[in-house]
Amino acid sequence: MDDYEKISVVGRGAHGVCWLCQRKDDIFRQKVIIKTVALEGLAQEEQNAIMGEVTLLKRLHHPHIIGYYESFKTENAFSIVMQYAEGGTMDKMISEQKGIKFAESIVLNYFTQVAIGLEYMHSKQILHRDLKTQNILLNKKRTIVKLSDFGISKELSTRSLASTIIGTPNYLSPEICEGN
Template identity: 40%
Template sequence: MEAYNVIQHLGRGTYGNVFLCEKIHNKQKVVMKKIQCETTSEIIIQAKNEAKILKMLKHPNIIEYFDSYFRDNEFHIIMEYAQHGTLYEYIKVNKPDLLSKEFVISTFTQILLGLDQIHNKFIIQRDLKTENIFLSGPNRNVVKIGDFGISKTLQNIDKTKTTIGTPNYLAPEVCEGKPYGRKSDIWSLGCVLYEMCALERLFSGPMAKVIMDIKSGVKKTIPIYQYGHGVQNIVNLCINVDPKRRPTTKSLLAHAEVIPMHASLMVNLANYCFPRLS
């Protein structure tokens, strides 16, 4: 078991407090999530579930799991530290006029690659949003999916029914309490893509309006002059109210807007680096 120094409190995750720490022996920075054992058994179950799922997922576009253990009446999860924070923070703090198309397509493709690995493992992320997309690398050019506290392993079934997640990103079938599967993550992915392009959430406002707009399949247009009709097409495909008509991660990776970036990322991944983005 590693020994760590706590550097600072980063905030709260789905449950528990999150700290930036460093390993004493080599000064490597890591993230430590601490969950009090006095909390409800359900929270501890979720924390163990997150550790179990993270351990299953080894991919450059997913936050890496290092360790988990009980100590001092707390459950600890040790994870990779993404030094540039979340995509949500990047948009909110920088308040750019618009993100470059290269950044948007690269970020989207890397999220898609991570999500493809998640779905290949028969897991639903269930809370895909800009707050759970982390930026790493020297120039914010490495993108990682994190926070698997409410993720679900499908095991021998294709769908689940628990209504859970962040309301602004919920798929219609989740809002309606219907069985749902991996296509619910595709809906959330479309919401994230729209948010990167428009710098605002696709569904926002009072909760009743958000749910009504989601169930009715409200569509909005991104800045076409910046991103083109191809990116708008991806958004529209992802937020189809019929989950059967939404694409899979594999079909999205074959989309004309994604193929060149996918190929570039695969070449650079083979060389253990990613292209620099402005």
């Protein structure tokens, strides 16, 4: 973290914190997000999952997927440096509407971008498995959608099957809820 200046906390999870930062030696002062996960007390399986997220992020280069810059390990934490989406989450944008519905054309535009991002992931044999409004980020003008949070994503091989029921309960598909 020595190369970055912390600006503010933008999110907290069970094992870590997401920081809004700027690289100290960047003349453009580009903002980034650094997801820092404390390693103390984490089982080896959880540490492997963090490394798996990095492996997937390194493979995904698409306009509708949050960009990966680098990752590094310190004595007690692992950090992932990613693109900053200034428009925040889709969840935040929806709550700001205070019950006012979006125009159909706007919804269709967002839906199409999400579908394009997912199609790209699927072409790489990667399942997101936690798609929800909190994991859909927006650019500053809120015109471009970026999928994020690949912590429970799964890479499929020709012999594997995504059979584990995983994700956020309110966002699971009916087929998953029914056990199909």
